[in-house]
Amino acid sequence: MSAGGPLSTDGLVQLLTADGQRTAHEQFDPYADHLTADDLRAMWRDMTLVRAFDKEATSLQRQGELGLWVQSWGQEGAQIGSGHALNGQDFVFPSYREHGVALTRGVDLVEVLRIFRGLQHGAWTPAEHHFHLYTLVIGSHALHATGYAMAMAKDGLVASGDPAKDGAVVAYFGDGATSQGDVAEALTFASVYDAPVVFFVQNNQYAISESATRQSRVPIADRGKGVGIPSVRVDGNDVIASHAVTRWALEHARSGQGPVLIEAFTYRMGAHTTSDDPTRYRPKAEEQLWAERDPIARLEAYLTSTGELSDDFRTEVEAEAKALGERTRTTVRAWTKPDTLGMFDHVYAEPHASVEAERAWFDRYQRSFADQEATR
Amino acid sequence: MTTLDERPATASGQPATASAPGKPASAARPAPTTMTMAGAINAGLRAAMERDDKTLLMGEDIGALGGVFRVTDGLHKDFGDDRVMDTPLAESGIVGTAIGMAMRGYRPVIEIQFDGFIFPAYDQITTQLAKMHYRSGGAIQLPVVIRVPFAGGIGAVEHHSESPEALFAHTAGLRIVSPATPQDAFDMIQQAIASPDPVMFFEPKARYWDKGEVDPTRVKAQLDAASGASTGTAEMSRARVAREGSDVTVVAYGPTVRLALQAAQVAADDGTDVEVIDLRSISPLDSDTVVTSARKTGRVVVVHEAPTSFGSGAELSSRVHEQAFFHLHAPVLRVGGFSTPYPGAVFEHDYLPSLDRVLDAVDKVMAH
Numbered sequence: 140m141s142a143g144g145p146l147s148t149d150g151l152v153q154l155l156t157a158d159g160q161r162t163a164h165e166q167f168d169p170y171a172d173h174l175t176a177d178d179l180r181a182m183w184r185d186m187t188l189v190r191a192f193d194k195e196a197t198s199l200q201r202q203g204e205l206g207l208w209v210q211s212w213g214q215e216g217a218q219i220g221s222g223h224a225l226n227g228q229d230f231v232f233p234s235y236r237e238h239g240v241a242l243t244r245g246v247d248l249v250e251v252l253r254i255f256r257g258l259q260h261g262a263w264t265p266a267e268h269h270f271h272l273y274t275l276v277i278g279s280h281a282l283h284a285t286g287y288a289m290a291m292a293k294d295g296l297v298a299s300g301d302p303a304k305d306g307a308v309v310a311y312f313g314d315g316a317t318s319q320g321d322v323a324e325a326l327t328f329a330s331v332y333d334a335p336v337v338f339f340v341q342n343n344q345y346a347i348s349e350s351a352t353r354q355s356r357v358p359i360a361d362r363g364k365g366v367g368i369p370s371v372r373v374d375g376n377d378v379i380a381s382h383a384v385t386r387w388a389l390e391h392a393r394s395g396q397g398p399v400l401i402e403a404f405t406y407r408m409g410a411h412t413t414s415d416d417p418t419r420y421r422p423k424a425e426e427q428l429w430a431e432r433d434p435i436a437r438l439e440a441y442l443t444s445t446g447e448l449s450d451d452f453r454t455e456v457e458a459e460a461k462a463l464g465e466r467t468r469t470t471v472r473a474w475t476k477p478d479t480l481g482m483f484d485h486v487y488a489e490p491h492a493s494v495e496a497e498r499a500w501f502d503r504y505q506r507s508f509a510d511q512e513a514t515r
Numbered sequence: 516m517t518t519l520d521e522r523p524a525t526a527s528g529q530p531a532t533a534s535a536p537g538k539p540a541s542a543a544r545p546a547p548t549t550m551t552m553a554g555a556i557n558a559g560l561r562a563a564m565e566r567d568d569k570t571l572l573m574g575e576d577i578g579a580l581g582g583v584f585r586v587t588d589g590l591h592k593d594f595g596d597d598r599v600m601d602t603p604l605a606e607s608g609i610v611g612t613a614i615g616m617a618m619r620g621y622r623p624v625i626e627i628q629f630d631g632f633i634f635p636a637y638d639q640i641t642t643q644l645a646k647m648h649y650r651s652g653g654a655i656q657l658p659v660v661i662r663v664p665f666a667g668g669i670g671a672v673e674h675h676s677e678s679p680e681a682l683f684a685h686t687a688g689l690r691i692v693s694p695a696t697p698q699d700a701f702d703m704i705q706q707a708i709a710s711p712d713p714v715m716f717f718e719p720k721a722r723y724w725d726k727g728e729v730d731p732t733r734v735k736a737q738l739d740a741a742s743g744a745s746t747g748t749a750e751m752s753r754a755r756v757a758r759e760g761s762d763v764t765v766v767a768y769g770p771t772v773r774l775a776l777q778a779a780q781v782a783a784d785d786g787t788d789v790e791v792i793d794l795r796s797i798s799p800l801d802s803d804t805v806v807t808s809a810r811k812t813g814r815v816v817v818v819h820e821a822p823t824s825f826g827s828g829a830e831l832s833s834r835v836h837e838q839a840f841f842h843l844h845a846p847v848l849r850v851g852g853f854s855t856p857y858p859g860a861v862f863e864h865d866y867l868p869s870l871d872r873v874l875d876a877v878d879k880v881m882a883h
Contacts (some may be wrong), residue, residue, distance in 0.1 A: 219851065260650040272650055278640050282608055283643070286615020293597060321639070324608030331603060356557075483655040486687050488711035489748040492799035493689070 145314065145359055146344060147353040152373040154380040157432045159440025161379075170383035176447040182378050183222055183455045186215040186435045189239045191460035192248045193409075195467045201411045204471050205255040211238045213376075213408030216434025217341050219243060220381025221309065221403070224389055227269065228296070228306035232284035236312050236341075244270035248463070249470050256474060277312070278319030281338065284310035284327045288336035288392075297335045298395025307335040307392035309385075315346025317353045317362055319337055326400070330366040335392035337385065338363070338400045341375060341421060343407035348420040360491070363400035375403030376434040406432070421479040479505065547585045547730040552722040555697035556662075558731070559704035560587065560624065564594055564736065565621060570708055571598040574607050574626030574662075583628055584664055584723055606636035610661065616644055617657040622708055630665040631674025637682075644713045645688030656711045660704075665693075666770040668721035669868055670860040677774050677857050678821035683715050684798040684830075692751050692799040693717040693769035698729035699755075699795065702734040706747030708753045709738055714751075719770035754801035756808070759791035763809040763877050766831060768794040771818045771868060778873040787881055797827045802834040811833045813844040814880040818868050823851040845883035848876045 143149065154171055158350065193210050195393055200208040222243025225231065233240055242248055246263050247383065253262040254273065261272040274280035288308040291297055297305050316322050317340060329336050342359050344351050351359070362368030369391065373384040381403055388399035406429040412415050417426075442448035483498035537593050550558065566569045572587060578601040581588035591599040602609050606627060611624035626707075633640075640661065647655050667676030684691045690712050694700040700718070707714040738747060757772060767775040772793045779789035790808055794801065809815045817828035825853050832847035850868045853870045858866050 201594055259652060260646075261652060261654075264620075264654045265651065274643075276638065279639065279643050280612065280753070282611025282639065283615040285620065286612030288617035289612060290621055291614040292622075293616075320635070321607055321611060323601070324611070326606050327603050327605065328612050373821075407875065454549070477760040485649050485651075488648055488653070488656050489746065491712075492801070493692070493751070 144166070144357065145355045147358060148404065149358065150372045152371060152380050152384055153305065153377050154383060155377045155437055155441055157376075157437060159437050160439060161317050163418065164380075164383075165386070167326050167380065167383040170386040171379050173287065174379065174382070176445070177444060179379070179438065179482075180448065180452060181439050181455070183432060183435065183448070184380070184459070185223075185239065185242055186218045186378065186438070187456050188460055188463055189215055189219070189242050189248070190435065191464055192467060193238060195464040196252060197409070197413065199252070199416045199471055200255070205252060205413075206257050207255050208413045209236050209255075209275065209411075210407075210409030211236050213406050213429065213433070214341055214343060215239050216373035216378040216437070217339075217380040217403035217405050218379045219402075220378040221339055221385040224382050224385035225309065225469075226306065226389075226443065229389065230269045230271070230287055230291075230308045231274055231285075232271045232280040232287070232308065232310045234277070234280070234312045234316070235275055239274075240311060241270060247465050252467070253474070256471065258300070259479065266401060278316035278322040278325075279323035279378055281310045281312060281319075281322045282315070282328070285329045285334050286309045288329065288334035288385055288398075289332050292335055292395075292442075295515065297393060305393040307337060307389050309339050309389075311339050313346065314340065314342040314344065314351040314354050316340075317359050321349075326363065326366045326368060326398075329398040330368055333395070333397040335395070336398045337388045337392055338368075338398065339385065340400065340402045341405055342402050343405050345407055345411070345417075346422070347411040348417075349414060358399060358402065360402035368398050368400050370396050370400040370402065372402045372404060375405030376432045377440050378434055405434075416466065521858055543586055547728045548753065549726050550697045550701070550729045551724050551726050552694070552697045552700045553584060553768070555701040555727075555729050556704050556718065557590070558585050559701045559734075560590060561593075562731070562735070563624070563705050563708040564590070564598060566705075566794075568598075569620055569706075570622045570624065570662060571600060571616075572624050573600045573602050573613055574627065574745075575602060575604055575628050576868060577601060577607075577626050582826065585664075585719065586664075586718075586723070587626065587646070592602045606632060606634075607639050610636040610639040610644060610659070613659050614639065614647065617659050620653060622658045622660075624708060625662060627661060627790045627797070629675045629702065630663055630677040630679055631653055633663060633679065640683065640689070640713075640715075640798045641686045645686045645798040647698060648712070653762040657713050658708070658711050660707045660714045660716055662704075662716045662718060664720040665717045666719050666721060667863050668856060669771065670863070673694045673857070676863065678717075678819065678852065680715070680717050680797050681826045681830075683801075684733055684827055689798060690714045690748070690752070691717065692795055693719065693797065694795065695719065695722070695757075695767070695769055695772035697725070697729050697794050699793075701731065703795065705734050705738060706751040709746040710748040711746060712748065712826065717769055722773065725773070752799050752801060754795055754803070754804040755793045756790065757793045758781070758789065758791040760788040760812070762812055763880055764790045764792060764805065764812045764815065765811075765818060765873065765877065766792045766794060766805055766815065766828075767818045768797065768827075770820055773819055774868060774870060774873060776878060777870055781874060784879050787877060789877065797837065800827070800831060800834070805831060806838045807813045809839040810842040813842050815843075815847040816850060816873065816876045816880060817847065818850045818873055818876075820852055820867055822854050824854050826851055845880040848880055850876050
């Protein structure tokens with residue numbers, strides 16, 4: 140690992156060591172001490188569920204049921220830890236690998252697969268979950284998140300002092316996105332307008348095949364410094380630290396102190412997508428090294444050492460994961476192609492002459508075959 | 516019948532501005548006034564901001580300076596930082612953050628300083644702004660207006676005279692309009708802001724200081740009656756027959772409408788009766804109005820400043836050929852910019868459609 144570069148482990152906040160020992164941290168312990176055994180078990184459960192779902196979706200892609208799948212495997216700690224720090228009034232702008240965060244926002248994971256089966260481009264109502272649609276163009280949504288946060292501030296939903304009212308926005312993106320101009324512009328806008336937005340960067344070390352060293356010479360968190368945004372590096376495979384750091388950042392933003400940048404240092408255990416082949420660009424030994432830092436195993440070790448993970452609970456969650464896998468399989472396989480004319484819907488909010496004319500023509504065209512069939 | 520007290524509320528929940536209570540509406544109706552196009556847009560922005568407090572302006576130098584063309588003059592003083600936002604110098608950032616604000620119910624009206632500076636925002640406009648309503652299955656509306664001072668004729672340096680409207684018209688999800696008169700500028704900017712769809716509002720900068728009569732009552736009555744239901748989208752999308760004629764149809768929009776009317780005047784002296792259609796809208800394209808005219812005259816010339824190759828005139832020509840082929844006496848001709856970058860200012864009057872080139876095209880179609 141290059142010293143001081145984007146792959147260094149310098150300055151990472153860690154509350155749980157790789158082998159599951161709880162370590163003390165003066166600044167961030169106060170943001171983790173409230174966590175009860177129930178809270179930690181809930182995080183373990185969510186991480187376990189999203190990983191099971193992820194495996195199932197990968198299998199479905201291999202069976203030809205999905206066009207593509209984007210695995211979250213390995214990043215569950217960063218996603219579930221931060222997701223559990225959010226309140227209902229906060230609003231999330233995910234990239235496209237944030238299945239773990241989706242779960243914490245109450246999105247039915249199975250529904251996410253509608254996108255990857257090509258049925259529709261968005262599969263949930265963002266306002267219902269305070270969870271925006273996946274954005275596939277890298278980094279574009281960092282600006283949407285910033286604008287949304289600026290609007291929350293205009294609406295008086297920041298710094299009112301009422302914890303039931305004050306909210307913030309979290310934008311999730313990766314190390315590759317930090318090279319995008321839109322992310323640089325988002326940092327600038329957020330900074331000069333004091334927008335209540337947390338930029339949560341999962342540095343999973345690869346943008347498809349390119350190392351994070353091709354995106355930056357300095358740790359990703361340093362990007363915030365140049366525009367005056369407080370930034371912190373956290374061990375993204377430590378679900379407790381990811382949670383604590385996000386909780387701190389959200390309090391900062393909700394209270395009107397402006398944006399925060401979090402770099403969660405983690406590892407993408409799977410391929411970029413099911414179309415990718417990591418054997419062409421990264422060594423097996425590296426994957427093995429990161430397998431030993433697994434976020435689920437780490438919390439499991441901790442909860443086992445404290446006697447807070449009973450066999451009954453494990454069995455219960457395992458059954459839940461199995462049921463989710465089964466429901467995923469049967470639901471996806473049962474999905475059929477909706478009415479073709481639906482592809483003309485919602486291009487505009489009000490009628491547009493070209494779209495309407497083409498819809499009417501295509502309808503007549505399709506019906507002409509039905510008429511031929513009928514007269515045969 | 517609706518009395519003044521019962522008039523519908525605006526989208527923001529505020530009662531629509533009423534004329535003096537107890538008097539008939541006609542008594543309080545302001546008389547038409549003479550305005551420049553820039554002044555008409557300024558007045559239209561002001562009216563939209565008074566109508567709906569969610570309407571806000573974003574752009575570079577639009578605050579204390581009033582914009583490089585002074586179109587937002589005085590609005591910052593009256594509406595403040597929160598509603599007239601001088602932004603960082605980053606076009607993608609402006610459009611991207613406007614999208615986020617629109618998601619929370621705001622109606623951002625963006626000023627892009629010059630046509631040639633819009634391209635840093637091209638990605639946000641085409642992949643995000645245009646597609647969000649479709650992507651979300653109709654759950655997210657983005658009523659964002661992007662004002663673009665465009666087209667040439669002002670002796671400017673590079674990137675300050677371009678006509679990129681066709682690039683955006685090729686993207687589903689955007690509405691593309693361009694006013695040609697102060698009256699339309701006043702009406703259409705308010706209709707664009709009231710529309711629930713993203714609208715690109717191309718302002719012919721060479722026409723900013725042309726004067727014309729503006730009657731402020733028509734669009735007000737229309738938007739008062741709409742009350743959030745039908746917003747004026749249809750109104751601004753309808754082409755206008757700017758001059759009736761029977762021999763040739765000349766179709767123009769934005770900066771070339773005045774040129775088309777001048778050509779019609781000159782042609783009339785030669786005994787050719789030219790009908791001039793001001794499209795107003797590029798997307799959607801009101802081909803019905805053009806096709807009706809083409810069936811009447813049998814001859815069509817399209818005039819725009821943008822390069823003719825792959826331009827909006829090519830699309831219009833194709834539609835006329837498809838829908839009025841057997842009424843045509845001559846092929847549809849296009850008069851426009853060439854397939855070169857916009858040249859240096861000393862060449863621009865050779866590059867741009869001129870009175871002679873329009874008349875030459877009229878003569879050609881009349882020769883058949």
